[in-house]
Amino acid sequence: MTTPGTAADRARRGRTARRTVPRSAHAGWVPSVGRPDPVAVLERQGRDRLPELLPIRYGRMAGSPFAFLRGAAAVMAADLAAQPHTGLTVQLCGDAHLLNFGLYASPERTLLFDLNDFDETFPGPFEWDVKRLAVSVAVAARENGHPDTGAQRAALESVTAYRTAMRRLARLGELDVWYTRVDADRLLPLAGSAHDRRRVEATLGRARRRTSLRAFAKLTEVVDGRRRIVHDPPLLEPAGTADMAALRKIFSDYRSTLSEERRHLLDRYRFVDAARKVVGVGSVGLRCFLVLLAGRDTDDPLFLQIKEARQSVLEEHLPHGPYTHPGHRVVCGQRLLQAANDTFLGWMSGPQGRAFYWRQLRDMKGSADVAAMGPDELRSYARLCGTALARAHARSGDRVAIAGYLGGADTFDRAVADFALSYARQTVADHACLGAAVAAGVVTAAPGV
Incomplete structure (x- = not known):
């Protein structure tokens, strides 16, 4: 995705892209005349998902505009595809909202x-x-009771951080960019007050404690003398006989996608139990399982999550990518975008040709409490996310060309912030459409699950 030529040539290519899509052209949002109905887009997505879980998905999305946005990546992808774009390609996350x-x-x-x-x-x-x-920042700010001016300012902070980080990265060498990472300690300066600092420190502490050993105590129990994953329907249910047999088979296939030393490590564990798990908002209805492995003994657990991979919501709007297997696409994208990767990240095909990928369930994972953030803290967090996104894009795209397009002025920043506020209002309207569809019985929602 990096174009040949000198750094000056690449920067010039970025500036030339402004002729096709001026930076100010990113401002505003007006729905196209033929804009698809958002509920219809969601229903089309759900056709090959587990039907008994779809009410959970709709119930979660109906909870708030931000929850709707989280589950509506396909809706926004179609809206973005209807606009002119720069042609400056990176490996996209594809769903870069605040909670991702x-x-x-x-x-x-x-x-x-x-x-x-x-x-x-x-x-x-x-x-x-x-x-x-930027849209997710604006939606979160409005949901937290911040005025529209504050929401737009917070969105602006995320874009400015992205631009300034990309321009800094454009001046670095290839290995320097590749090894750049954002340490968790960057979260502490976000806390302005003593109360906020304690909350951030608690978040970091919880993340450090979120390990397989902690999950072992919470998610398993002894039944008839054998360790089993707990039964907590409908969110966590024992795998059936057929699913268990299939999981044992694809566990072996998954092993082959790991590097040799990681296969050696995995071979030190044995398969103990598996259960079907409901995760996320947008992912509800996809086939997802939790697998319990044991190492040296039963007190040495490892939890792996196997999740179905489907076609990206971006694929119907963009040229064909280099991936023929959806699980391979997810794994390659994660390896390319993240500064460091899960040791057990892998992929394979399962029953009926369905694609899956594997990763650890909990490996000191944690997220910020965005809903509790005041204006100052949200702006700081938005800046951190913008910086992290630029680092990820710089690994996969032509950072010099992107920096050339963005430039030293805040023209792009202000335009995208304006778009973010406009699209935040669209998200509220789309959320209301889902609520109306639930009320009319068009879709069934199970709230609070």
């Missing part, structure tokens, strides 16, 4: 802050991720 950034442990056990969801990753124009992040 968070904490996790590197293999060296350092706590990092980064993107943490890659179900929709796909090559595309860099500004699509930037806009989704």
Whole structure:
């Protein structure tokens, strides 16, 4: 995704892209005449999901405009595709909203802050991720009771942080960019008051305690003398006989996608139990399982999550990508975008040709409490997310060309912030459409699950 030529040539290419899409052209949002009905987009997505879980998905999305935004990546992808784009391609996260950034442990056990969801990753124009992040900031700010001026300012902070970080990264060498990471300690300066600092420190503490050993105590029990995953329907249910047999088979296939030394490590564990698990908002209805493994003994657990991978919501709007297997797409995207990757990240095909990927369930993972953030803290967090997004894009795209397009002025920043506030209002309207569909019985929602 990096164009040939000198740095000056690449920067010139970025500036030339302004002729096609001026930076100010990103401002505002007006729905196209033929804009698809958002509920129809969601229903189309649900056709090949587990039907008994779809009411949970709709119930979660109906909870608030921000919850709706989280589950409506397909709706926003169609809206972004209807606009002109720069043609400056990166490996997109595809769903870069505020809650898809968070904490996790590197293999060296350092706590990092980064993107943490890659179900929709796909090559595309860099500004699509930037806009989704900015919109999520604006929606969260309005939901937290901040005025529209404050919401727009917070969105602006995220974009400015992205631009300034990208311009800094454009001046670095390739290895310097590749090894750049955002340490979790960057969260502490976000806390202005003593109360906020205690809350951030608590978040970091919880993340460090979120390990397989802690999950073992919470998610398992002894039944007839054998360790089993707890039964907590409908969110966590024992895998049936057929599912268990299939999981044992694809566990072996998954092993082959790991590097040799990681296969050696995995071979030190044995398969104990598995259960079907409901996760997230937008992912509800996809096939997802929790697998319990045991190492040296039963007090040495490892939890792996196996999740169905489907076509990215971006794929129907962009040229064909390099991936033929959806699980491979997710894994490659995560390896490319994250500063450090899960040791057990892998992929394979399952029953009926369905694609899956594997990762650890809990490896010191944690997320910020965005709903509790006041204006100052939200702006600081938005800046951190913008910085992390630029770092991810710089690894996969032509950072010099993108920096050339963005420039030293805040023209792009202000335009995207204006778009974010306009689209935040659209999200409120779309959320109301879902509420009306639930009330009319068009879709069934199970709230509070």
